[in-house]
Amino acid sequence: MITTDFAPGSPCWLDLGASDVRAAAAFYGAVLGWEYEPMGEGEDAQGGVLRKDGRIVAGLGRLTEEGARSAWMIYYSVPDADAATRAVEQAGGTVRVAPTDLDGWGRMAQLSDPLGGQFAVWQPGTTRGVELVDQPGSLAWTELYTSDAAGAREFYGTVFGWRFGDMTMPGGGTYVLITPAGLPDERMHGGLLQVGPQELALAGGRPYWHPVFAVADCDAAAAAVTGHGGSVPMGPEDAEGVGRMALCLDPAGADFLLLTPAGG
Numbered sequence: 001m002i003t004t005d006f007a008p009g010s011p012c013w014l015d016l017g018a019s020d021v022r023a024a025a026a027f028y029g030a031v032l033g034w035e036y037e038p039m040g041e042g043e044d045a046q047g048g049v050l051r052k053d054g055r056i057v058a059g060l061g062r063l064t065e066e067g068a069r070s071a072w073m074i075y076y077s078v079p080d081a082d083a084a085t086r087a088v089e090q091a092g093g094t095v096r097v098a099p100t101d102l103d104g105w106g107r108m109a110q111l112s113d114p115l116g117g118q119f120a121v122w123q124p125g126t127t128r129g130v131e132l133v134d135q136p137g138s139l140a141w142t143e144l145y146t147s148d149a150a151g152a153r154e155f156y157g158t159v160f161g162w163r164f165g166d167m168t169m170p171g172g173g174t175y176v177l178i179t180p181a182g183l184p185d186e187r188m189h190g191g192l193l194q195v196g197p198q199e200l201a202l203a204g205g206r207p208y209w210h211p212v213f214a215v216a217d218c219d220a221a222a223a224a225v226t227g228h229g230g231s232v233p234m235g236p237e238d239a240e241g242v243g244r245m246a247l248c249l250d251p252a253g254a255d256f257l258l259l260t261p262a263g264g
Contacts, residue, residue, distance in 0.1 A: 001134055001186055001187060001188065001189070002133040002134050002139060002140060002141070002189050003133065003134065003187070004128070004129065004130070004131065004132075004133055006077040006124070006128050006129045007077070007180045007182075007183060007187070008077055008078060008079055008160075008161075008180065008181070009076060009077065009078070009160035009161055009162055009180040009181055010076065010077055010180045010187075010189050011074055011075065011076055011077075011139065011142050011189055011190065012075055012076065012077040012122050012124070012128065012129030012130065013058075013059065013074075013075035013120075013122050013129045013130055014058050014059070014072055014073060014074050014075060014130070014139060014211055015047075015058055015059030015060060015061060015072070015073055015075075016028075016058065016059070016060050016061070016070070016071070016072050016073075016254060017061055017062070017063040017064070017065070017068065017070055017071060017073065018060060018061070018062065018063055018070050018252055018254070019062070019063050019070060019252055020252070021038075021046070021047055021048075021060055021061070021062055022036075023251065023252075024060060024070075024250065024252065024254075025050065025060060026228075027228050027229065027230065027250050027251055028050060028250070030224055030227075030228045031221055031224045031225055031228065031230070032052070032057075032137045032213060032215070032221070033052060033137050034050040034051065034052055034057060034058070034137065035050070035051045035052075036048060036049075036050055036051075036060065037049050037050075037051060046061060046062045047059065047060050047061030047062055048060060052132055052135075052137040052138055053132070053137075055130075055131035055132040056130050056131045056132070057130055057131070057132050057133075057137065057138045057139065058130065058139070069202075069203070069253060069254075070250070070252035070253055070254040071118075071203075071208070071210075071254050071255070072209075072210060072211050072254055072255075072256060073110065073118065073119070073120050073209075074119055074120065074142050074209045074211060075108065075119075075120040075121060075122040075129075076119065076120070076121055076122065076160060077121075077122055077123075077124065077128075077129065078121045078122065078123055078160075079123065080123060081099040081107040081108060081109050081121050081122070081123035082099045082107075082109075084109065084111075084121045084123075084159060084160075085098070085099055085109045085111065085121070087158065087159045088111045088113075088159055090158075091114070091154075091155050091158045091159055092113075092114040092155065093111055093112055093113050093114055093155065093159070094111065094112045095109065095110075095111055095112075096110040096111060096112055096118065097109055097110035097120075099123075101125075102125075104125050104126050105125050105126055105127040106122050106123055106124045106125040106126070106127050106128075107122075107123040107125065108120055108121065108122050108123070109121050113146075113152065113155050113156070113207065114151065114155055115146065115147065115148060115151070115152075115206060115207050116203075116206035116207060117144060117146060117152070117206060117207030117208055117209060118206075118208065118209070119209055134214065135214060136214050136215055136216045137213070137214070137215065138213065138214060139211050139212070139213060139214075140212050140213060140214035140259060140261070141189065141190055141191070141211075141212035141257075141259065142178075142189060142190035142191075142209060142210075142211060142212065143190055143191050143192065143193065143209065143210055143211075143212060143257065144190070144191075144192040144193070144207060144208070144209050145192075145193055145195045145199055145200060145207060145208055145210070146192060146193070146194060146195070146207035147194065147195065147196075147197075147200060147205075147207065148194065148207075149174070149176055149192055149193070149194035152176075152192050152207065153176065153192070156178075156192075160180070160181070161180075161181035161182075162178050162179065162180065162181060163178075163179045163180070163181060163183075164176050164177065164178060164179075165177040165179070165185070165188075167191075170239070170240055173193075173194075174194075175191050175192075175193055176191055176192045176193070177190075177191050178190040178191055178192065202249075202253070202255060208255075210255045210256055210257060211256050211257070212245075212256070212257040212258075212259050213256060213257070213258055213259070214259055214260070214261065215258050215259065215260055216260065217260060218235070218236045218243075218244040218245060218246055218258050218259065218260040219236050219244070221246075221258045222235065222236050222246040222248065222258060225246075225248045225250075225258075228251070229250075229251035230248055230249055230250045230251055231248070231249045232246050232247065232248050232249075233247050233248075233249065234246065234247035235247060235258075236258075241262060242259070242261070242262055243259050243260050243261040243262040243263075244259070244260045245257055245258060245259045245260075246258045
């Protein structure tokens with residue numbers, strides 16, 4: 001369960017880098033009921049925030065990194081972005097954007113794990129994070145696909161102090177559950193899964209994080225994805241004890257999951 005108290009090591013923000021900001025806003029508005037609030041004037045606005053029922057659920061900005069794919073970036077809350085960045089480097093990761101102050105809202109850095117999986121950290125200032133989570137139309141889980149689950153556990157455990165637990169998947173295989181340090185199991189916020197080259201092709205063979213968005217009706221939301229130019233490579237299908245889920249790509253190829261939780 002993700003909450004908005006944003007304990008250290010928990011996901012607190014996410015944003016989408018898109019080549020066409022207005023098109024992305026329209027797509028997610030149709031699929032998740034989000035409203036786009038641009039920062040800046042007119043058609044030249046480089047991005048803004050996305051709201052659900054008036055509360056901020058994500059950020060949206062123009063993709064500026066040369067050669068980068070359109071993708072979601074997940075930020076994890078830390079008390080000190082500079083210390084977290086040093087921990088990443090010491091553990092074999094790399095710095096993509098050095099710690100930077102953002103107008104008093106907070107201090108952020110964008111980083112990569114040793115195999116190239118991209119993520120970010122957020123040291124709160126006036127803004128602690130998004131305003132709605134774990135409800136339909138908002139972030140409910142984060143997930144890493146990687147070719148080296150053991151290495152990912154070591155790296156992220158060192159950087160964030162995460163606690164890990166193994167769950168046997170139906171049909172075999174192990175799914176690794178992630179909980180912030182010092183918190184009980186009900187505060188699990190994500191998982192990681194070791195996958196093969198085919199599943200990593202989307203990111204050129206590198207690991208990648210993606211968000212899981214809660215929805216009231218997975219099938220209806222998945223139909224909205226395909227109806228508005230996206231695709232659904234997997235699902236909707238039932239996952240025992242988890243709910244009904246679908247792996248989706250938006251029209252620019254950014255990946256995310258939809259989940260109607262079991263009993264929801």
